[in-house]
Amino acid sequence: MNADNLKEKEESRPSISFIEQFIAEDIKEGKNGGAIVTRFPPEPNGYLHIGHAKAICLDFGMANKFGGKCNLRFDDTNPVKEDVEYVDSIKEDIRWLGFDWDEREFYASDYFGKLYNFACDLIKKGFAYVDDQSAELISTQKGTPSQPGTESPFRNRRVEENIDLFERMNKGEFDEGSRVLRAKVDMTSSNMHMRDPIIYRIIKSPHHRTGSIWMVYPMYDFAHGQSDYFEGVTHSLCTLEFEVHRPLYDWFIDRLKKDDYRPRQIEFNRLNLTYTMMSKRKLLELVRKNRVKGWDDPRMPTLCGLRRRGYTPEAIKRFVDLIGYTKVEAINDVSLLEHAVREDLNLKTARVFGVLNPLKVIITNYPEGQVENVELVNNPEDENMGKRMVPFSREVYIEQDDFMETPPNKFFRLAPGMEVRLKGAYIIKCEGFKKNDKTGAIEEVYCTYDADTKSGGNMSEKKVKGTLHWVSSAHAIDAEVRLYDRLFINEDPAGEKDDDWLNFLNPDSLKILTGCKVEPSLRSAKPLDKFQFQRLGYFCVDYDSNEPNLVFNRTVSLKDTWSKINR
């Protein structure tokens, strides 16, 4: 597939999400004067992962599609969980994906004043009250989904008393947990969120942006919709679990809005990936318990982890495009993500020679000390990527897997008496090998080469079934390669148990291979450069290496039909 085909394919994609249809209808009906404003509202309490990428692509994508704008808004209403470290990383990751919020960077904390005033307004109109009860008592009074709640004895406090108490809550006169502000909605509602939801609580920890000027902080439900309103957001896209919050969202907007404009909440399905655990809480736990080296550990499904692993933003966006947005709780197959990565990297990456498990081959009839440079195409998919010269000599390394003493049927590589081509160089024939008597390991393979079969030469039409990658032993650079097998966990998230999820971590998700040999052209490779090691997969140069040599992370393996045949 070339770039044009890909473009064609993308354009031919027929699906239009229900969200797109909703927005198109709203425009048609002239709602909000035809304006389209969306927002991406992360809480700065962790790093962004691939699930967020789905939301980001939608929020920015819909704005772009309809000529609108997308705001970046940090939902920082809970100071005990949040930190500037996360703010910075979130911005970096969104930019990496290729989206820009220009100057529209907002914080829910920017609206603390407005929200406070709105809360006072609700109190004055009899729509909110201070409750002195304990969390436990409030909780039991809420009832259950099938049984209505009962009203708090403080529900009908006088307005003046409520205002006074709320002000004093904010001055720090009361302990955390001693009082809350609740909206007066309906304790008998079938929707639990409407049973006089708590809208303000006392928190005395300093906020990462506002310091200690506030002692009361709004809850999500009291901040999100209003923030949307303050910013002129028209379409507030969020995940399915917020569906039951929508009546409350609308309830607050009804009491806040002063004109025809109103934001609309639309829910879509969250991303679930097989073998992948994406709960922010659990990712944080992995980092804290040092089960991974950090948020950007290449095993992490975080955007920075995937980046370090060698994923491209284009591949991630393509994947998101392929899975679509619906209201079905879907579990997407990682193989589709991996497909998207291969599709993108196949076009972009230079092919290089690297041998993961070296086995020395000695070409007995090749002159000792002779070195010749053979010419190789960097990327058969893209001529513009040019060619390179790779040194060839009497001793080369091939992959251990590429030699078998007693080969099975359909084995097209090297075995006693068999001929293969060393890619870009000569056809060689296996004449013998040295085996360790004790371990049975093959230590060296002896071959002869046919000088007339050099690539590009006259006799080069001679056909052999197999072509091997190789690295000249005298010129090879030692490298370390980290192989990643799937992202994370062995079982699908559906089967995941909450208590012992750490045991689901795939022990094979990181294998480190040392002593790998790579061709000398890689000496100039820079961190995050990506390559395709012939027949082995796509690899990305790591930036977190204490070793003097190159370290590669395997991005994704190639489709390997041989191992399937072998199975």
Added chain:
RNA sequence: UGACCUAUGGUGUAAUUGGCAACACGUCUGAUUUUGGUUCAGAAGAGUUCAGGUUCGAGCCCUGAUAGGUCAACCA
């Protein structure tokens, strides 16, 4: 026991709004290939959760089941 949401090949999504169920991934064949990659050609695989109803005609509308999910944090 309640409210809300959802149900289409193995997986994820479509179906011009009521007109022969299509696409992608995956799987399997074959061809080309100096990557067992890529590319190309082709195949198998669902009759749309079930039962009724409306209609000339239903994946789509109606009724009722069934299954799964969400909701009872001073988290977002």
